[in-house]
Amino acid sequence: MSLSNFDMDTNAALKRVGDNLIDPSSREQLRLVGDEFVSGSSRFQVVRGVPRFVASDMYVRSFSLEWNTHNQTQLDSFRGDNSSEDQFVKKTGFNQEALSGKLVLDAGVGAGRYCDVVSRWGADVVGVDLSYAVEASAVTFRDRKNVWIAQADIGKLPFADETFDYIFSIGVLHHTPNTKAYFMKLVPLLKKGGVISIWVYPATPDYVARKAWVPFVNKIPPEMFYKWCRWFVPFLDRNRNDRLAGWLARVFPHSDQGLGLENDILDTFDGVSPKYHGVHSPDEVRNWFTEAGLINVIEPSTWQSCMQGTKPQ
Numbered sequence: 264m265s266l267s268n269f270d271m272d273t274n275a276a277l278k279r280v281g282d283n284l285i286d287p288s289s290r291e292q293l294r295l296v297g298d299e300f301v302s303g304s305s306r307f308q309v310v311r312g313v314p315r316f317v318a319s320d321m322y323v324r325s326f327s328l329e330w331n332t333h334n335q336t337q338l339d340s341f342r343g344d345n346s347s348e349d350q351f352v353k354k355t356g357f358n359q360e361a362l363s364g365k366l367v368l369d370a371g372v373g374a375g376r377y378c379d380v381v382s383r384w385g386a387d388v389v390g391v392d393l394s395y396a397v398e399a400s401a402v403t404f405r406d407r408k409n410v411w412i413a414q415a416d417i418g419k420l421p422f423a424d425e426t427f428d429y430i431f432s433i434g435v436l437h438h439t440p441n442t443k444a445y446f447m448k449l450v451p452l453l454k455k456g457g458v459i460s461i462w463v464y465p466a467t468p469d470y471v472a473r474k475a476w477v478p479f480v481n482k483i484p485p486e487m488f489y490k491w492c493r494w495f496v497p498f499l500d501r502n503r504n505d506r507l508a509g510w511l512a513r514v515f516p517h518s519d520q521g522l523g524l525e526n527d528i529l530d531t532f533d534g535v536s537p538k539y540h541g542v543h544s545p546d547e548v549r550n551w552f553t554e555a556g557l558i559n560v561i562e563p564s565t566w567q568s569c570m571q572g573t574k575p576q
């Protein structure tokens with residue numbers, strides 16, 4: 264793949280990050296030299312068009328498989344509907360008027376369903392993910408000069424404090440080893456007056472039930488569990504009135520979101536395959552925002568455990 268979308272001169276998002284792109288360990292500035300981002304003490308390679316600030320996908324192997332298999336399933340640009348845009352507005356409370364022209368961080372970009380929305384709205388978007396999902400999203404967005412994708416860990420991001428106007432992280436932080444601690448890593452990256460929105464799994468019975476399955480599913484290789492999802496979800500769909508299928512549907516967690524079979528296969532896999540699966544009440548999330556010193560803390564919709572807050576000027 265050409266690297267032309269990934270250098271300072273042609274990529275608007277990277278250009279705006281500019282001097283705020285730093286070595287996450289030494290915090291020295293990074294410069295692009297050939298196909299490496301270089302500081303005085305480290306080098307980070309650009310591989311297949313994606314800068315790598317981590318050595319591997321660590322604990323998110325299931326997501327590497329998920330997003331490279333379903334690289335477009337949930338993208339409005341591919342589906343031809345507004346399902347991701349609708350969810351984005353509900354989960355963040357952000358709108359086009361506010362984000363257009365702003366520098367935005369999508370923390371845990373996955374295949375890029377929300378990066379797709381925000382970049383179409385006219386924001387300059389940096390999308391980071393720990394998994395090899397970045398391989399898929401970098402290809403999807405290779406012609407959008409306002410999107411820059413990097414493989415990086417939210418726990419150790421290569422950005423100086425006060426870089427971004429807006430930050431969002433949807434369905435991500437509960438998949439890290441410590442939801443609150445990883446949220447706290449994002450707050451310093453906001454400019455003064457900047458706004459952050461997150462959505463984490465709520466502690467409702469359906470998510471608590473899914474969490475109980477995680478230790479069992481984690482013992483199965485992701486490829487094998489994915490094959491089960493590819494069989495099981497269409498089986499339930501074909502046999503809606505069958506008693507055996509009805510029983511299986513009650514016993515095994517599965518997705519039926521009305522967004523098509525491919526979406527439900529992806530979401531069934533997504534629901535129980537990740538290593539970490541935190542659940543958090545809205546009160547708990549609100550307390551993190553307050554503790555982080557954010558103001559104007561609101562729940563943008565009735566979607567549980569979404570929260571938005573602003574960094575004071």
Ligand SMILES: C[S@@+](CC[C@H](N)C(=O)[O-])C[C@H]1O[C@@H](n2cnc3c(N)ncnc32)[C@H](O)[C@@H]1O
Nearest residue numbers: 323326371372373392393394416417433434435
């Ligand atoms: C359920 S997916 C959500 C992706 C996207 N936000 C969406 O809603 O479609 C969770 C994503 O978080 C990423 N992730 C988990 N831990 C991470 C970390 N420490 N740093 C960056 N990304 C992480 C996973 O690799 C995965 O792609």
